[in-house]
Amino acid sequence: MRASLIQIAVDRDESVDSRRRRAAELVRGQRGSDLVVLPELWPVGAFAYESFEAEAETLDGPTHRAMAEAAAAAGVWLHAGSVVERAPDGRLFNTSLVLSPEGRLAGVYRKIHRFGFDKGEAVMMAAGEDLVTVRLPQATLGLGTCYDLRFPELFRGLVDAGADVLVVPAGWPERRRAHWTLLARARAVENQSYVLACGTAGTHAGVEQAGHSIVVDPWGEVLAEAGAGEEVLTVDLDPKKPAATRDQFPALKDRRLGLAPPASARP
Numbered sequence: 001m002r003a004s005l006i007q008i009a010v011d012r013d014e015s016v017d018s019r020r021r022r023a024a025e026l027v028r029g030q031r032g033s034d035l036v037v038l039p040e041l042w043p044v045g046a047f048a049y050e051s052f053e054a055e056a057e058t059l060d061g062p063t064h065r066a067m068a069e070a071a072a073a074a075g076v077w078l079h080a081g082s083v084v085e086r087a088p089d090g091r092l093f094n095t096s097l098v099l100s101p102e103g104r105l106a107g108v109y110r111k112i113h114r115f116g117f118d119k120g121e122a123v124m125m126a127a128g129e130d131l132v133t134v135r136l137p138q139a140t141l142g143l144g145t146c147y148d149l150r151f152p153e154l155f156r157g158l159v160d161a162g163a164d165v166l167v168v169p170a171g172w173p174e175r176r177r178a179h180w181t182l183l184a185r186a187r188a189v190e191n192q193s194y195v196l197a198c199g200t201a202g203t204h205a206g207v208e209q210a211g212h213s214i215v216v217d218p219w220g221e222v223l224a225e226a227g228a229g230e231e232v233l234t235v236d237l238d239p240k241k242p243a244a245t246r247d248q249f250p251a252l253k254d255r256r257l258g259l260a261p262p263a264s265a266r267p
C-alpha cells in the first residue's frame with residue numbers, strides 16, 4: 001500500500017485560491033499511490049485565526065469540490081486534510097474530509113481536542129464529539145488532527161474500533177517539533193499501528209511550521225521523515241504488519257480496564 005504525504009507550504013503571501021489549485025495539482029500528480037494525505041487547515045493556515053470566519057466553508061464547499069475532482073483524477077484515496085467548516089447552525093469546526101478514488105465523501109472527522117487554551121481555535125471553533133474510522137480495501141484508517149496527537153485515549157479508541165493506520169494531519173509549530181516526532185512514534189508503538197503524520201511547511205501568522213512529516217511503522221520505526229520545506233513523502237506500507245506485530249508481541253491483549261481508583265481517592 002503506497003502512501004504519499006503532501007507537506008504543502010502555507011505562507012501568508014499565497015492566496016487560499018492559489019494554494020487550493022496547487023494542492024489539487026499535487027494530488028493529481030500522485031497517481032500510483034493508494035492513499036494521499038494533506039495537512040491540517042492547509043487552505044487557510046492553522047494559526048491564521050483572523051481569516052477563519054472569512055474562509056469558512058460548508059462541507060460541500062470549494063475545498064471539498066477541488067479535492068474530490070483531484071482524488072478521482074488521480075484514482076487515489078485522499079485524506080484531504082482539514083478545512084474551517086461552517087456547520088448549518090453557524091458553528092465552526094476543524095473538519096477533515098476523506099474522499100474515495102471516485103471522489104465520493106467517505107469520512108468526515110471534526111477535531112475533538114481544540115488547540116489554544118483560552119484563545120484561537122479553542123474559543124473560535126466547536127469541538128467534535130465522534131471518533132471516526134474509514135475502511136479502505138487495504139487498511140482501516142483512524143483519524144486524528146494535530147493537537148489530538150497528545151491524547152493517547154483518542155487513538156486507543158480508534159484502535160478498539162478497528163483502526164490500524166492512524167492518520168494525523170497537522171499544522172505543528174517548529175518550536176515543539178521534538179514533541180511531534182516523539183508523540184508520533186509513541187502513538188505507533190502503543191497502538192501497534194502505522195502513524196502517518198502530515199504537517200505543513202512555511203510560516204503564517206508569525207508561526208514557523210515544523211514540517212518533518214513522518215511515517216512510523218507499528219514497531220515504532222521511522223520509515224520516512226520529511227525536511228522543513230514543501231515536499232511529498234512517499235512510502236510503501238505492508239497492510240499485514242499491524243496484525244503481525246500484534247500477534248508477535250500481544251501487549252494490547254494485556255490491557256487492564258476498569259481499575260479501581262487509589263484507596264485514598266475512594267469516598
Ligand SMILES: O=C(O)CCC(=O)C(=O)O
Pocket residue numbers: 046114115145146147148150171172173176179
Ligand atoms: O500541540 C501542539 O504543540 C501543537 C498543536 C497545534 O498546533 C494544533 O492543534 O493546531
